[in-house]
Amino acid sequence: MRAHEAGALHGEIGHRGPAWLRTPVDVNALVPQLWPRHVTRGADGALAVAGLDVRDLAAEYGTPVYVLDEDDLRSRCREFRAAFPDADVYYAGKAFLCRAVVRMIAEEGLFLDVCTGGELATALSAGMEPARIGFHGNNKSVTELTRALDAGVGRIILDSFTEIDRLTALARERGVRPKVLVRVTVGVEAHTHEFIATAHEDQKFGFSLAGGAAAAAAFKIIDEGVLELRGLHSHIGSQIFDASGFEVSARRVLSLQAQIRDARGVELPELDLGGGFGIAYTTQDDPAAPHELAKRLRKIVDGECAAENLAVPHLSIEPGRAIVGPAVFTLYEVGTVKSVPLGTGGGAADGRAYVSVDGGMSDNIRTALYDASYSATVANRVSTAEPMLARVVGKHCESGDVVVKDEFLPADVQPGDLVAVPGTGAYCRSMASNYNHVPRPPVVAVRDGRARLIVRRETEADLLALDVG
Structure with a gap:
């Protein structure tokens, strides 16, 4: 949004009236x-x-198209590296992964976090050094773990006792010590949507700290001596702006470190x-810069280690959204425009x-x-028309098919506009899908005035190739 903001509009339409x-x-x-x-934005808008x-991009690649500002992504990689010079910065591949992005983050000195066999x-295939890969996931299969061991990934983050047993057996068979x-x-209620909060007790990830499972898992690994336990991992959620959750998490995990010692x-x-570091989707969002995050996290880790008489451990963080999220926009073409009354008093303004x-x-399920x-x-183009309250919606057969809930667009927006x-x-x-059998859009990286296709557009032939009936 610009002068007004989507987050400020929700629930208020119909209450503030035509003047607003x-x-x-x-x-x-x-x-x-x-x-x-x-x-x-140029002089012609x-x-x-x-x-x-972008008109040239649309003409060459069609719409919808995801447009990646490559130098933006690379600069964000460098900012995290500079902010955390003594830590390992793992790019969280689940945010968006393709071979070109793997090469970009590797060239900028980042590690890579994957959570499925497909991501691995x-x-x-992009040439990422296996030792710089971390393997996440709450239900890693025997096949996935075997591939990770055979490839020599740098670390595996364990999520259940079953997984400990599964990996221990595979490691014994191969005579390796991953x-x-x-x-x-850690039981932290992150201030975010419930579906992307991952550290409260009643959810699928990890070993409970409060219930004693986390300590039992660490003891089991140490006592069996097959796997090399390097440390503890905590992830409290996604799209988080309040650093207090990270502080509580660090305090509780370091207390467990002391208990294990x-x-x-x-x-x-x-x-x-x-x-899980948040980004600005609207002007209501105020994300912290990487150096601010680093300062806050270092302060709490150093303080808690001193309190527990622990040596300060080697830190890792896993930004994904914070690196790739702001570096991309999606370009669409308008097909239809229709006005509907909101019932706030009559008239066009309502x-x-x-x-x-x-x-x-199908290309943005998050809304x-x-x-x-x-x-x-x-x-x-530029517009001199009055602003109108708009909702940008998709072409799918769902009333919930909304891309942008509330935005002011020019009143002369018309079919054919981008x-x-x-x-x-x-x-x-x-997270894109083929709902309604819509092929997924391409991804185009732009740098120094030149575009290159890094993920091609799906075609109807691609969809039909999988249909063997």
Whole structure:
């Protein structure tokens, strides 16, 4: 959003009335923190990324298309490395992974976190050094664990007693001693959507700290002596802005480190505090810069280690969204526009326009799944029309097929216009589907005025190739 903001609108339409809906809004302005760093708007109103006009991108690659500002992504990698110079920065591949991105993050000195066999296969096929890969997941199969061992991944994060037994048996068979971490459920209620909060007790991830399972898991690994326990892991959720959750998590995990030392005489050398650092989807979001995160996390870790008389462990963090999320926007073409009344008193000011684009929940499920908020702008021209309250929706047969819930767009938006939605790098292409048999969009990386296709568009032939009936 610009002068107004999607998060501020929810639940208020119909309560503040026509005067509020007529508040002046500059529909041509771009809020820098919402867009990739090399996106600009020209004098004719068209957006450009790294010097390349989005109209040319649409003409060459079609719409919808995910557009990646490569130098933006690379600069965010470097910022995390600079902020955490003595830590390992693992890019969380679940946010978005393809071979080109694997190579980008590797070239910028990051490690890589994967959580399925498919993600591991992508990483290996892109040439990622196995020792720089961490393998997550709450239900890693024998096949996946075998591949991880045979490839020589740097560490495996264990999530259940069954997995401990499974990996122990495989390691014995192969005569290897893989490095492992125990994922600890620390009982922190992260201030985020319930579906992306991962450290409260009643959910599927990790070993409960309060129930004693985390300590029992660590003792089991140490006592059996087959796996090399390097440390503990905690991840409290995703899209988090309040650092207090990380502080509580670090305090509780380090207390467990001290308990393990006292019980077994082993001081674990590593600590992974996970990721989940939030980004700005709308102007209501105020994410911390990497150096601010580093300062806060270092302070609590150093303080707790001193209190527990522990050596400061080697830290790891796992940003994914914070690196790729802001570096991408999705470009759509408008198909239809219709106005509907909101029942707030009558008149045009009390209506909302439904702007239908040629994508939707198949390329961005987050609005429907998490009630996520996004911004949008007309990307192909400047407009002098009055602003109108709009909802950007998709082409799928679902009333919940919404891309942007509330946004001010120019009243003259029309079929054929291009609409750009920023902040779509994380969990949009990676969670994309073929709902209604819609092929998934391509991903195009732009750098120095040149575009390259890094994930091609799916075709109907691709869909039919899987249909063997």
